[in-house]
Amino acid sequence: MSEGCAAGVLVAGIGNPDRGDDGFGPAVARRLRERLPSGICVVERAGDILALIGDWEGFAHVVMVDAVKAMGEPGRIHRFDLRKCGLPIGFAYRSTHGFGVAEAVELARSLGRLPRHLVLYLVEGACFEIGVPLSPAVAHAVGEAAARIVEELASRSAAETEEGERA
Amino acid sequence: MATRTIRVDYIARVEGESALDLHIRDGKVDAAHLAIFEPPRFFEALLRGRGFREVLDIVARICGICPIAYQMSGVHAIEQVLGVAVEPPIRALRRLLYCGEWIESHALHIVMLHAPDFLGYPDAITMAREHGAAVERGLALKKAGNALLRLLGGREIHPVNVRVGGFYRAPARAELAALVDTLKAAQDQAIATLRWAAGFEFPECRRDYEFVALRHAQDYPMNEGRIVSTAGLDIAAADYETEFLERQVPHSTALHSALKRRGAYLVGPLARYALNRDRLPAEVQALADEVGLEPVCCNPYRSILVRAVEVVYACGEALRLIVDYEPPSRPFVPVAxxxxxxxACSEAPRGILYHRYRLDAEGTILDARHVPPTAQNQGVIEADLRQTAAARLDLDEDELKAACEQSIRNHDPCISCAAHFLTLRVHRG
Structure with missing residues (x-):
């Protein structure tokens, strides 16, 4: 965990901004930088998905944001609690050498290296062409995803404060 | 006449998309086709009309695993045209950058992709439950390699810092010194990985390959050297196209390479090691001896050991380069x-990567040619498949498919680079 990330919370926007809706994760990360309190670490990751396991080190709460292929409703946001279960079949996808987010999560689970809380927000994409912007429905979902993550982290923070006060 | 067809529609744990078709007739393997269906990517064509300064950033996009290889073969070919000679520190930094790529690429293949074949697991995720320490070592090695790419390349994927004449920015000594502890730890992890892999059971197999690799006057080859082979070939990169040809085959979007006079040949770790073992430091040779690796290894299954030896070497070489580093007087020399x-040819993790560029007086690319290692190895991969399948025709479909996939993974093919990759279809009866 790097300095300046004292809250123990990491938000990782995953995807390639130059490939249409694959840029959803980084777009949400950029939006969150403006809205999340300092101390919460926000990163963008486009390349080595296995390196995510290293990114999580030292963080108790990790939120990942990514896009998934078109499944019938572009812009629809799915939330998964990956501590409870792996990604359902149909949502798992792969990148170079067959390692995608699902594989990185399952590898970390095998190694006992999952963070205490691990949540994945996935948006259904429409177009992953090189050099095109986010499709309208996915661009519209950036604000919704950012708002849900802000709310989730705020309620987590409130719950922890309450827990601390009770203690 | 009895015919049996076996097809693997998508070969796992390789880079890119490919299929395998086995045609078995009257108990004999009729044909084994590695069908690469990754779409053609037309990089050579899209370079035409671009300025020479654009080439390195474009070719870095060809591969997410071995972008440095593309940048190194590219930069050396273009500098040859422009008559550029770089300072020794630039040469050293380029070699250090290549060490990073060898470490991350080999570590990924050894631990995450190839080891599960020997230990009987479907994938690294399942393997990690019982071999957690080995997988952790693999991840740590990959991270160390990536750290070198990030510092010297600007970022680990599609690096941007290499330029014709040198680098856009050369690191300070302190920046490199900060990686010493990581690389010392990586060296220990690499040795542990080699000893771990040496404990695997390897199928008996001896193949009569013609090995082709670079050979340099002093160094284990990365960026420089003549193209040599175990059959006596000894040529400069400029003569590559007089000795080698590429041809189209109907079942693949990748071109197949061959030696014009002798046909299929093998590039990559087995070839490099067979032709350059004497260029490894004595302590690395001693480690190879300790794990029982023969000086010329003709068993493709044991390529995992050679890769592991090369990771040990690359960690040590990186440390040596960092200790000896004196920053260049300027990060790049001016070029006209x-x-x-x-x-130019350089040694990508998977073997020699040949580049040729023709420039006009303004430095515009008139034409470009790239011959990646996987394209060169396709003939051997198919020959290996025929032998693997022929010896295992009594196996059921799933076992035969698994054996064929392992045979392919012995050569760590990078299909995206070659498509110019795997699905197994066995046709038998």
Missing amino acids: PRAGTGH
Whole structure:
């Protein structure tokens, strides 16, 4: 965990901004930088998905944001609690050498290296062409995803404060 | 006449998309086709008309695993045209950058992709439950390699810091010194990985390959050297196209390479090691001896050991380069365009990568040619498949498919680079 990330919370926007809706994760990360309190670490990751396991080190709460292929409703946001279960079949996808987010999560689970809380927000994409912007429905979902993550982290923070006060 | 067809529609744990078709007739393997269906990517064509300064950023996009290889073969070919000679510290930094790529690429293949074959797991995720320490070592090695790419390349994927004449920015000594502890730890992890892999059971197999690799006067080859082979070939990169040809085959979007006079040949770790073992430091040779690795290894299954030896070497070489590093007087030398043709070969993790560029007087690319290692190895991969399948025809479909996939993974093919990759279809009866 790097300095300046004292809250123990990491938000990782995953995807390639130059490939249409694959840029959803980084777009949400950029939006969150403006809205999340300092101390919460926000990163963008486009390349080595296995390196995510290293990114999580030292963080108790990790939120990942990514896009998934078109499944019938572009812009629809799915939330998964990956501590409870792996990604359902149909949502798992792969990148170079067959390692995608699902594989990185399952590898970390095998190694006992999952963070205490691990949540994945996935948006259904429409177009992953090189050099095109986010499709309208996915661009519209950036604000919704950012708002849900802000709310989730705020309620987590409130719950922890309450827990601390009770203690 | 009895015919049996076996097809693997998508070969796992390789880079890119490919299929395998086995045609078995009357108990004999009729044909084994590695069908690469990754779409053609037309990089050579899209370079035409671009300025020479654009080439390195474009070719870095060809592969997410071995972008440095593309940048190194590219930069050397273009510098040859322009008559550029770089300072020794730039040469050292390029070699250090290549060490990073060898470490991350080999570590990924050894631990995450190839080891599960020997230990009987479907994938690294399942393997990690019982071999957690080995997988952790693999991840740590990959991270160390990536750290070198990030510092010297600007970022680990599609690096941006290499330029014709040198680098856009050369690191300070302190920046490199900060990686010493990581690389010392990586060296220990690499040795542990080699000893771990040496404990695997390897199928009996001896193949009569013609090995082709670079050979340099002093160094284990990365960026420089003549193209040599175990059958006596000894040529400069500029003569590559007089000795080697590429041809189209109907079942693959990748071109197949061959030696014009002798046909299929093998590039990569087995070839490099067979032709350059004497260029490894004595302590690395001693480690190879300790794990029982023969000086010329003709068993493709044991390529995992050679890769592991090369990771040990690359960690040590990186440390040596960092200790010896004196920053260059300037990060790059000025370059001026001129017309001509340049050729270069460098040793990508998977073997020699040949580049040729023809430039006009303004430095515009008139044409470009790339011959990646996987394209060169396709003939051997198919020959290996025929032998693997022929010896295992009594196996059921799933076992035969698994054996064929392992045979392919012995050569760590990078299909995206070659498509110019795997699905197994067995046709038998």
